[in-house]
Structures are given as structure tokens and as C-alpha cells.
Amino acid sequence: MNNTQYSENERFEKLILQLQEKIKKNPKTYQLKVFMLAILGNLYIGIMILFLLALIPLLLMSILFLKAFAIKLILIVGFFIWVILRSLWVKQIPPQGYAITATDAPELFEIIHKLQQQLNAPDFHKVLIVEDLNAGVVQIPRFLGLGSSQNYLLLGLPLLKSLTVAQFTAVLAHEFGHLAKNHAQFSNWIYRQRIRWTQLVEVLEQNQSRGDFLFRPFLNRFVPYFTAYSFPLAQANEYEADAIAVQLTSSQSTAEALTTVSIISQYLDEKYWTEIYKHADDMPQPVMTPFFNLTHALTHELEKENTTAWLSVSMQQMTTHLDTHPSLQDRLKAIGVVPEFKYPSAEQRADRLLGKQLEKVTANFDQMWQSNISSSWQERYQFIQGGKQRLIELDQKQQSDDLNIDEAFERAQLTLFIAKQTEQACQQLAALHEKAPEHAEICLEYGRALLEKNDDQGCVYMIRAAELNEFMKTTCYERLRDFYWQQGQPDQAQHYHHLLVERLELESLAQQERNQLHLNNKFTPHDLSSIELQQLTDALSKIKDLKKAYFVKKKVDYLTHLPCYVLAFSTTRWYQFTNKKRIEDVLQEIQNNMPLNQAVLILSIEGDNYKFGRKMRWIKGSRIF
Numbered sequence: 001m002n003n004t005q006y007s008e009n010e011r012f013e014k015l016i017l018q019l020q021e022k023i024k025k026n027p028k029t030y031q032l033k034v035f036m037l038a039i040l041g042n043l044y045i046g047i048m049i050l051f052l053l054a055l056i057p058l059l060l061m062s063i064l065f066l067k068a069f070a071i072k073l074i075l076i077v078g079f080f081i082w083v084i085l086r087s088l089w090v091k092q093i094p095p096q097g098y099a100i101t102a103t104d105a106p107e108l109f110e111i112i113h114k115l116q117q118q119l120n121a122p123d124f125h126k127v128l129i130v131e132d133l134n135a136g137v138v139q140i141p142r143f144l145g146l147g148s149s150q151n152y153l154l155l156g157l158p159l160l161k162s163l164t165v166a167q168f169t170a171v172l173a174h175e176f177g178h179l180a181k182n183h184a185q186f187s188n189w190i191y192r193q194r195i196r197w198t199q200l201v202e203v204l205e206q207n208q209s210r211g212d213f214l215f216r217p218f219l220n221r222f223v224p225y226f227t228a229y230s231f232p233l234a235q236a237n238e239y240e241a242d243a244i245a246v247q248l249t250s251s252q253s254t255a256e257a258l259t260t261v262s263i264i265s266q267y268l269d270e271k272y273w274t275e276i277y278k279h280a281d282d283m284p285q286p287v288m289t290p291f292f293n294l295t296h297a298l299t300h301e302l303e304k305e306n307t308t309a310w311l312s313v314s315m316q317q318m319t320t321h322l323d324t325h326p327s328l329q330d331r332l333k334a335i336g337v338v339p340e341f342k343y344p345s346a347e348q349r350a351d352r353l354l355g356k357q358l359e360k361v362t363a364n365f366d367q368m369w370q371s372n373i374s375s376s377w378q379e380r381y382q383f384i385q386g387g388k389q390r391l392i393e394l395d396q397k398q399q400s401d402d403l404n405i406d407e408a409f410e411r412a413q414l415t416l417f418i419a420k421q422t423e424q425a426c427q428q429l430a431a432l433h434e435k436a437p438e439h440a441e442i443c444l445e446y447g448r449a450l451l452e453k454n455d456d457q458g459c460v461y462m463i464r465a466a467e468l469n470e471f472m473k474t475t476c477y478e479r480l481r482d483f484y485w486q487q488g489q490p491d492q493a494q495h496y497h498h499l500l501v502e503r504l505e506l507e508s509l510a511q512q513e514r515n516q517l518h519l520n521n522k523f524t525p526h527d528l529s530s531i532e533l534q535q536l537t538d539a540l541s542k543i544k545d546l547k548k549a550y551f552v553k554k555k556v557d558y559l560t561h562l563p564c565y566v567l568a569f570s571t572t573r574w575y576q577f578t579n580k581k582r583i584e585d586v587l588q589e590i591q592n593n594m595p596l597n598q599a600v601l602i603l604s605i606e607g608d609n610y611k612f613g614r615k616m617r618w619i620k621g622s623r624i625f
Helices: 003-025 027-061 068-087 106-119 157-162 165-180 183-207 210-214 216-248 251-281 290-304 307-316 328-334 350-354 357-400 405-417 422-435 440-452 458-468 470-486 490-514 530-541 580-593 607-617
Strands: 098-100 126-130 135-141 149-156 523-525 548-554 564-570 599-604
Touching (some): 003 027, 027 068, 027 183, 027 210, 106 126, 106 350, 135 165, 149 157, 157 165, 157 290, 183 216, 210 216, 251 307, 251 328, 307 328, 357 405, 405 440, 440 458, 470 490, 548 607, 564 607, 580 599
Antiparallel strands (some): 098 126, 135 149, 523 548
16 A cells, blocks of 8 residues: 555544543543534635635726736636535435324334433434334434424334334434434534535545635645544444433343344345345346345344354454444443343334334335335346356356366356355366466455355465455455454454455545546656557547547556556647537547557547646657547
């Protein structure tokens, strides 16, 4: 990873650790500091906007002297102000779900009303049942944020099916604790500030205006610092809400709720939904009812699973700066209890609180699920059927003739993923690895197949695949991390998790800089071979309306060994007007006929992009057409 980025991440983590000590000493003072920091950020932006607005009357007065140039400056400044103001607007969309009322579910609303009275919490304008294994409070500001907020209580149907009434009440008490302490309102406000400032940075980068020097230096330093400073407050809010849940219910109910949700979350992700989606291999339409069947699965299938292993995984996870929710072990430690998993009996399940609405909500969610997934389900079915047919063809060819490496590898993959014959696939992959030990994809699939059998020899092949192909690193590191977690080796799991996070950040930064072009970027002559250059010019010569083309190399800071090229083109002669449709057509043709396998950014140097053309003309050998 780039050393600068790595050191920034380290500084971010160290700063959070230091700030966590501060918030423990004086939470109220710390919250006030976060608030003042947010005010400071908005104050700076406000002053800069006022400064820009003050320029307009001065420019109006200068029209007498500067004439048309002054009018141009007014338009530029006015447009810049409009762009800034538009980027600062953060629209919050109200959450969606199945709305229920006190008439529909009197027992549920009795619990809600009791908790509201105990905590003197504000009323909810809507209670919505949602599809997640979660509960939450959402506050939507009204009247441009000047009036009171509209409060939504979101209750996940899977959560109601997973907890006892006592456990579910503890979860509600946690969420009400956020609301009563104004955690939700303050956290939402802080979140909107971060979104607002991030949007402003992105807009400034996209527009490349000369006026961005007023904002960018401040925001580039302030936003990361503010994010770090507000992070410990968000985690402290979770601990405080847990303490409120213990106070209003019991430590046992709170511990059971936290533990049960953690285990069932893993069951749903790794088993329940995975098994449902497997039906797409043989069924052309999604006819099952997963929300209705969930009750049966949790009652009869969950007990067959190794819940102890899932609990072990959860308890080994550490609190990090990547999530405002502390780890399970830290949350349980804070309330002085040990993990305790308890799944409810039929009469104890909290979903009975929905009364007669339970059947309607469940049927509604099943219908929506079937409708939403229908298209991708059919695509999966057709893909699997095509794979089965292809496997038959390769098996027949194998009997009558030798397959080449690519065909044999395809056959092994189909045997593994389509036929689900792991042993046969491993035998095929082992034979292939002997023939082509440096084939990265063979190493990856062989290693993955062995790990599926809990054979730790697969780790050797996964590591080798990552060495042979750097773009397999994320896949390999993630699989190795999960394998070591399952094997009860947390140190090794943490090692590969760290490598995974580093690589993901590096690839994200590399992709980001390869998706953007700015006038302050540095460009150098391309380093294409004569054959590659000839292939490119031949492809460009077939494009009718293409008049000029420049080809250069962009200097990048991440994954520098992988080149990033820029192809700049023009479709207009000196006596012609710019034609947007013609530019779009030529751009599409270039994309469709690009013979190079490397990353190439393509842009027109007409209209607003004319400065790129000026810059590239001075680069030696850049004009290729």
C-alpha cells in the first residue's frame, strides 16, 4: 500500500484511541466540542459563500470599466456559488416499510408507550415493519431543519421472529435510549454535516474551478479530523443506550438479545438465504416464501447448526474504527454479563405482538421478495442450465479427445460449481496444477475447493494465487480470513483481515484516480510498443468523424506499475461548430473498438475540455492521429 495512505490510516486510528480516552473522562464536554467543531466547519463555508456573494456587486460596478469581461466574471462567480449551495443540500428520504398502528398491534404499542413514558421520549409518527434483522430510529428533519423532526420506528420482521418479548423489549429500550438522549437527532445532524462536506469536496473535484482554493485546503484537512473526532461519540452512544436497556429491562434480557441477534445474523447470511438461493439452480421461478418459512427454520433447523462456532467468531471480533457499533464482547463486558443464546419457543416469540397483522405483513414481504428477485432468479436458472449443458459437452470431449488447459479448467470449475461434485473437482484441479503450477486461477480454485473440505493445505494454494495475480489478493485474503476464523485461529484471521483491508483501500484509491481527469494531473509520453500503437491507430482510422487523437500516459500515485493511459480526441475542424451528438457517437465507437487491454481514459477536447488539448499538444509523440 502507498506509504502515505498507510500512515494516514495509522494516524486516524491513533487519534480515535486518544479521543476515546477523552470522552470517558468528560462525555458532556466532549459532545460540546463535537458540536462546536461542526459549527466551525459550517461557519467557514458560510464566510466563504458570503465573500463570493460580496464579489457580485463589486463586479457589477466594474462593468463600466471591464465591460464584457466583468459580465463573464459575474456569470462564473454566480455559477460557482450555485454549485456550492446545491452541493450543501442533503435530502433525506423517509424510510419505507409496512406501517402498523395501535389498532393493528395493541400489545406492541403498549410496550412502546410504556418505554416512552419511562424515558420521557418523543412520540413516533410512524412505526414500520421492515425486512431486516434489525431495529432502528430514523428522524427526518422538517421545514429545512428548523422545525421538529418526524420520527420513525423501524422494526425488522426477522428480528421479531428471532427474539422473545423480553429480549425484543430490551432492543426497543436501546433504541428509545438513543431517542430520549437525543442521540438519534444529534447523530443524524452530525451525519448530515459529513455528507454535506463530502459532497462539496466531490463537486469541487468534478468542476475543477479556480475558486476551489477557497474550500479545498480547509475541507481536505477538516473533514477527516471531524470524522475521527465524532467517531468515539457514536460508539459511546451505543454503550449508553445498552445501559438504558439494562436499566429498563434486565442485563440478562439485553445479553440474550445481543447474543441471539449476532448468532442468527450469521445463520441467515451463511445458511438460510444461501440455501434459498440454491433453488434457483433447478427452479425457473422463485415460488418459495422465505419470510413465512423463517419461523420453521429458526425453530427446527437452527438447533442443528453449530451455534457455538458462530458465537466464538462474534466474541473474537474486535471493536474497530470501521464501525460505530462496538464489538459483541465489548458491549457485553460494559454491562457486566457473559454471552447467552436463547431462542424463543412459539408462545414466547415477539412476532405475536403484531397480532392479526403478522400474517398480512409476512405475505406482503414474501410477495415483494418474489417480485424483486424474479429477474435475477431467472438469469441464474438459465446460467446454471447452460453450465450443465456445457459440462456434458466437455465430459464427452474428454472421453474422445484430450482437453487443453483452458477447457480442462473450465470442466473442473463446472464440476465444482454446477455439478457440486467437490471430490471429482479436486482431483481434476490437482492434475491441472501438476501440468500448470503457475496458473493463478487454477491455484485459486484448487485452494478454495480444499478449504471447503476444511483441508488447510488449501491455504498454500490460495497464498500462491495471490502471489501470481495481485488482483486475486482480495478474494484470497477474505477466504483465508474466514477459514482461520472457522478454525479458531484468531491471530491468523486478524492478519489476513488486515491485509484485506489494506488491499481494498489501495484498489479503491487506484480506481478513483483512474476514473478522474484534472488539469493539474501530470501527463507523460506513452510507452506503447510499435505493434500496440499500430493496432490503436488502425482502429482509430476506421472512425469516420474522428479528426484528431492524442495518446498520453497519466502519472498515478497508486499501483504505479499498472499504466493509466489517456486518449483525447476531437471531431471538429476549425471551420465547424461543435456537435454534441457527433462527439458522443465517436466516443462510443472508440470504446467499442479499443484494442488495448490496459486502462484508458477517453475524453473529448472540445468545448469546456479545450484546455486538455492545449496541454497534450506539448507532450512529445502525443499526436497519433
